[in-house]
Amino acid sequence: MVKGAQRGGIVIISFSSGTEGYEAAPVNQGTAEWGCDGIDITGADGTDIYSGSANTTDILAGCVTSAIAARIAGNYSLNGFNDWFLPSKDQLNELYLQRDLVGGFVSLNYWASSEIDDLNAWDIEWASGFWAVSLKSITNGVRAIRAF
Numbered sequence: 001m002v003k004g005a006q007r008g009g010i011v012i013i014s015f016s017s018g019t020e021g022y023e024a025a026p027v028n029q030g031t032a033e034w035g036c037d038g039i040d041i042t043g044a045d046g047t048d049i050y051s052g053s054a055n056t057t058d059i060l061a062g063c064v065t066s067a068i069a070a071r072i073a074g075n076y077s078l079n080g081f082n083d084w085f086l087p088s089k090d091q092l093n094e095l096y097l098q099r100d101l102v103g104g105f106v107s108l109n110y111w112a113s114s115e116i117d118d119l120n121a122w123d124i125e126w127a128s129g130f131w132a133v134s135l136k137s138i139t140n141g142v143r144a145i146r147a148f
Contacts, residue, residue, distance in 0.1 A: 003101060007148055008081030012098040013049070013091075024095050024102045025084060025144045029076050034111050034136035035059070035068025040118040047114045047122070051088035053147060055113035059086070069111040073144035084144035086113035089122045089131070091145060096124055108141035109134065 003011050009023035036059075043058035059070035073086040087095060089112040099105055105126055112122040116133055123134045126141070134140065 003098065008079045008146055010098075010102045011148075012102060012145070013094050020148065022087075022091060022094070022145050022147055024098070025076060025078060025146075026102065027104050028106065029072045029142040029144055031108065031139045032067055032069045032072050032111075032142055033065075033139055034115075034121040034123075034134075035065045035070065036063035037135065037137040038118050039063065041115050044113060044115040047089040047112075049088070049090045049094070052091045052113050052145060053085045055088055055115070056085035059113060059115075069140070069142045070113055072142045073113075076144040081146055084146045086111060086142065087145045088112055089114040092122075092124055092143075095143065095145065096126070096129055099126075105143070106141065110141040110143055 009025045011023045014021035041062040044055045056070045070086045076084040092112040107127045109123040114122045120133045123140050
């Protein structure tokens with residue numbers, strides 16, 4: 001599929017002649033803490049372009065807190081699709097690069113599903129595109145993506 005085409009969301013990455021890739025939700029899912037401050041979530045440290053879904057699964061398995069970024073992204077549903085997740089660092093970077101195509105962003109920091117340690121996770125400063133190491137207890141924006 002061509003970037004910008006719509007399935008469940010807006011295509012931001014396309015592989016295999018357009019039959020596989022990632023699409024972004026067309027709206028924010030709100031704001032939340034990354035969650036589980038002080039707890040190292042085993043397996044949620046992937047940063048590559050394929051890691052977001054696995055990171056989100058690991059976060060949900062290792063953190064019972066209800067209103068965290070990964071749970072909000074994972075609970076999102078649109079156009080009959082309910083397999084959304086919090087993007088990894090590299091997936092969120094691609095979402096940032098496609099921000100004008102996707103639209104609907106506000107000048108917040110947005111969470112990646114990529115944990116750094118028991119206290120910190122990656123987020124991107126949306127206004128500048130700079131990456132930050134932020135405390136998991138602060139509130140940032142949530143924008144879900146899904147694979148197709």
